[in-house]
Amino acid sequence: METARAYEEVVNFIVTQTARNSLIAFHPSEQAKERVMELIQKEKESGLATDEKSELDHYMQLEHLMRLAKARAKQYGTD
Secondary structure, three states, X not given: OHHHHHHHHHXXXXXXXXXXXXXXXXOOOHHHHHXXXXXXXXHHHOOXXXXXXXXXXXXXXXXXXXXXXXXXXXXXXXX
């Protein structure tokens, strides 16, 4: 429950402190996308080392956080 509350606080901060259009338009860099794809491919083919698994988990958490923020921005608008 505490983690969900922490996510809510961060999402609310992002939504209220970022221009709606900028937030909705945000996409990770090509370098970040490529790294995630490398990790996913490696996970499927041979498995990940502990540090790689942690890295992928962090990317997935960030993706989830941004999806929540974008959805909230679309729903309520912040401009």
